[in-house]
Amino acid sequence: MGETWFQREFLQPRRLAFNVIFYGLHLFFFGYGWYSQFTNHKLAALNGLKWSVWTSRGAGLVLAFDGGLILVPMLRNIIRVVRPKLTWLFPADENIWFHRQVAYSMAFWAMVHTTAHYVNFFNVERTQVRPETALDIHYTQAGGITGHFMLLIMVLMYTTAHHKIRNQCFEAFWYTHHLAFFFMIGLYAHATGCFVRDSAEPAYSAVFPFYTTDHCLGYESWRFTIWPGIIYFGERIWREIRARRATRLSKVLVHPSGAMELRIIKPSFKYVAGQWLFIQVPDISGWQWHPFTITSAPEDPYVSVHIRQVGDWTYALGERVGAGPQVVASMTKAALKGDEKDEGVYGTRGDFVEIDSTGRALPAVRIDGPYGAPAEDVFNVEVAVLIGAGIGVTPFASILKHIWYRQKKGTLGSLKRVEFFWVCRDAPSFGWFQTLLQEVEAAQADPNFLRINIYLTQKISEDMLWNIAVNDAGAEYDPLTLLRTRTMFGRPDWKAIYSRMSQAIQTGQYVPGTNAQLKSKVGTYFCGPGVLAKAIKEACQEANCAAVDFTFAKEHF
Amino acid sequence: MGNLIWHEYARYVSLTATVYTIWASFWGFYYRKFFWDFVHGIIRNPGGIQPAASDSLFVSIIVKAPVVQILSMLLGFGLLALDYPAPFLKNTAIHRSFPIRIVLLLLQTFFAILYYQGTNGAIYSFIAALCYTRAQLNGEIMPEAKDHKGRGGRA
Numbered sequence: 001m002g003e004t005w006f007q008r009e010f011l012q013p014r015r016l017a018f019n020v021i022f023y024g025l026h027l028f029f030f031g032y033g034w035y036s037q038f039t040n041h042k043l044a045a046l047n048g049l050k051w052s053v054w055t056s057r058g059a060g061l062v063l064a065f066d067g068g069l070i071l072v073p074m075l076r077n078i079i080r081v082v083r084p085k086l087t088w089l090f091p092a093d094e095n096i097w098f099h100r101q102v103a104y105s106m107a108f109w110a111m112v113h114t115t116a117h118y119v120n121f122f123n124v125e126r127t128q129v130r131p132e133t134a135l136d137i138h139y140t141q142a143g144g145i146t147g148h149f150m151l152l153i154m155v156l157m158y159t160t161a162h163h164k165i166r167n168q169c170f171e172a173f174w175y176t177h178h179l180a181f182f183f184m185i186g187l188y189a190h191a192t193g194c195f196v197r198d199s200a201e202p203a204y205s206a207v208f209p210f211y212t213t214d215h216c217l218g219y220e221s222w223r224f225t226i227w228p229g230i231i232y233f234g235e236r237i238w239r240e241i242r243a244r245r246a247t248r249l250s251k252v253l254v255h256p257s258g259a260m261e262l263r264i265i266k267p268s269f270k271y272v273a274g275q276w277l278f279i280q281v282p283d284i285s286g287w288q289w290h291p292f293t294i295t296s297a298p299e300d301p302y303v304s305v306h307i308r309q310v311g312d313w314t315y316a317l318g319e320r321v322g323a324g325p326q327v328v329a330s331m332t333k334a335a336l337k338g339d340e341k342d343e344g345v346y347g348t349r350g351d352f353v354e355i356d357s358t359g360r361a362l363p364a365v366r367i368d369g370p371y372g373a374p375a376e377d378v379f380n381v382e383v384a385v386l387i388g389a390g391i392g393v394t395p396f397a398s399i400l401k402h403i404w405y406r407q408k409k410g411t412l413g414s415l416k417r418v419e420f421f422w423v424c425r426d427a428p429s430f431g432w433f434q435t436l437l438q439e440v441e442a443a444q445a446d447p448n449f450l451r452i453n454i455y456l457t458q459k460i461s462e463d464m465l466w467n468i469a470v471n472d473a474g475a476e477y478d479p480l481t482l483l484r485t486r487t488m489f490g491r492p493d494w495k496a497i498y499s500r501m502s503q504a505i506q507t508g509q510y511v512p513g514t515n516a517q518l519k520s521k522v523g524t525y526f527c528g529p530g531v532l533a534k535a536i537k538e539a540c541q542e543a544n545c546a547a548v549d550f551t552f553a554k555e556h557f
Numbered sequence: 558m559g560n561l562i563w564h565e566y567a568r569y570v571s572l573t574a575t576v577y578t579i580w581a582s583f584w585g586f587y588y589r590k591f592f593w594d595f596v597h598g599i600i601r602n603p604g605g606i607q608p609a610a611s612d613s614l615f616v617s618i619i620v621k622a623p624v625v626q627i628l629s630m631l632l633g634f635g636l637l638a639l640d641y642p643a644p645f646l647k648n649t650a651i652h653r654s655f656p657i658r659i660v661l662l663l664l665q666t667f668f669a670i671l672y673y674q675g676t677n678g679a680i681y682s683f684i685a686a687l688c689y690t691r692a693q694l695n696g697e698i699m700p701e702a703k704d705h706k707g708r709g710g711r712a
Contacts, residue, residue, distance in 0.1 A: 115580070115584060118581075118584060118588070118673070118674050119584070119588055122588045122673065126603065126604065126605045127605075128605065131602070133605065133606055134590070134605070134673065135592075135595055138676075148677065151677060152677070155570065155573055158569075159569040159570050160566070164565060165569070168560050168562055169561035169562075172561050172566070312560070
């Protein structure tokens, strides 16, 4: 770890601001809820319950606030639109993180609220301030019933959302999380029992919302919290409509490394490089949507995704399109072993097999999206440092292709150089990506524009060491990746890389045509695990100086 | 359904249920009430439900002295130590046994359903017991923790 909880939560300005605002608002709402109950003379009878009713009312208002917030980070389409304009204000890529923070605080305040109500109802029964028993309130009135149901739903949703469960059985998480629909209904209906009232009996009426606000003196918070719910529901319907627009799977290509490339034609689908989509194949499952990174550039006439057969769904997909697991699994295994090298040192890896679709028609597919961070900011910096780690390299397929297209058209903006880093455990399992890199590398007219750096972090055996030592010497292509670029071994030393880059820029060697008077911008775009992100970010900050401005962005895919 | 490992899921439900029950039993010390007192009980104003004479046993161990609540809390801490797990229980035969958990969770359900605050804890404990039962029926076993061994030597 190296970093204490205090350093993480309080010593980073952004996180500190979030903590102060987010938890400050929670405390404010709690205090206000408490105060407004405490000072309300109409509710004098309820105030006879003392601290427990003040606590429950305060926590209730906080929960209303959380209930209104919980769906906001899930408004994917709206976030996609507003994100580019608001990156300076909040990291919109962190929407799932924010969703979790709201959920955690919701669990805490639900505990406070429920505990206080258990005391409230106990005392209502004991003092008979209202002619009812504790269990009447718990299990026969709207507030109690919806409350207990919401708690049960929370138990199920929170436990299945644990990252361990999500990883081993995504369906369990996915389906259970749709209980949110009933949770939100429960939330909006929680106050319809008119518990907070100045009369002994609830003041119901015949018109919506079926109680009168003359005597029912709750916060009426549903009037506010229902809007994110309605917008979210509308967005889900809109996604469904959009997904039903004409979509055709035109080609399935199987790459030697075992990845299937699906080329999909959907004229209404507009996206930019670096985004991702959800894909559904009704033949396999009519409900499941699976996220994949788009690997084609917007200029391509099709949308492509690369899928490796690693889970239930992807196996079934391979079976359905005729690239059965046996076929592909053997290819994957071969690729992992690096068998292709047997074909000769310079054997091409780029050959792929197109699946013959004459036997059985290709399945219907539906795609939903695009979502996520557009990488358009790449063209606003002079030097773009693209770092992909492991599977996190996929979005850069689209970005590199896109840069290549723009290079051909001569619309690169201020972009002068691209440094591409790929940190990977076993490069051969991403053979398809190497093919793409090969194409991009071969198309470079200016050898300095794009630099590809590949780092292999796995341990290598003695045999392989000799293999590399012998084959590598004097060869035009790297024996592992078949790129002109040499593969490097071990973890990259980010601090050295950045400080060297910074020096080179300052002395004017690095970017041609810029002088030291102007501030150069170096943007780093990273996709991969968080530990690495932190190391790179620190290196970026350290390398910052008057002439060179290093920025860092972590993408979530 | 997918590759859900039921005992790993059951652990999260069990921990949730147990923490809830411990918290509930704590409040049960101060606001003592027999959950089932509405059966044959009469309502007095003020005073609330007066349990029927046939419930006198439960009144004496829940209302007069919080015996059930104390037992429930002790059992809760025991379950927490078993499921979290406490360091001294890690990788012991007790820790890897599902039947022990199922029995203890059902016992927790029984204790918790007796007092006013314990209802939800009882329901969640019962769900956790069902999940562990499913794990047992599926023949799942809890593997002994392995030391992390790096792998290498493959390209």
